Amino acid sequence: MENRFCRHCEECMPCPNGVHIPQLLYMTAAYKLRSSEWFRKGVGAHLKSWENCDQCGKCEEMCPHLLPIREMITENIEFYESVAQGSPEHQGG
Ligand code: SF4
Ligand code: SF4
Secondary structure: OOOOOOOOOOOOOOOOOOOOHHHHOOHHHHHHHOOHHHHHHHHHHHHHHHHHOOOOOHHHHHOOOOOOHHHHHHHHHHHHHHHHOOOOOOOOO
């Protein structure tokens, strides 16, 4: 099975360019578990840090779970943007 689960161990941190890696990998779970307000504020606060990523790959070298971090962050941001546009339906509180 493909390994795509971030354990939030923070071994990949700190990112040399200030990207909030674990928080950016938490979006889909946060959407299911948290309120809409928390989701928009909590996740939104971390989104801009991704613009600083220079694709150096250091985080992936540090991750003990060998996660494809950059690809996963991109997927999480795409998910956030789809939610911001009104889909899929929110399941949180
Ligand atoms: S090192 Fe890997 S599992 Fe740990 S927080 Fe970073 S991405 Fe998640
Ligand atoms: S690839 Fe991006 S997120 Fe990962 S360490 Fe480099 S700058 Fe940070």
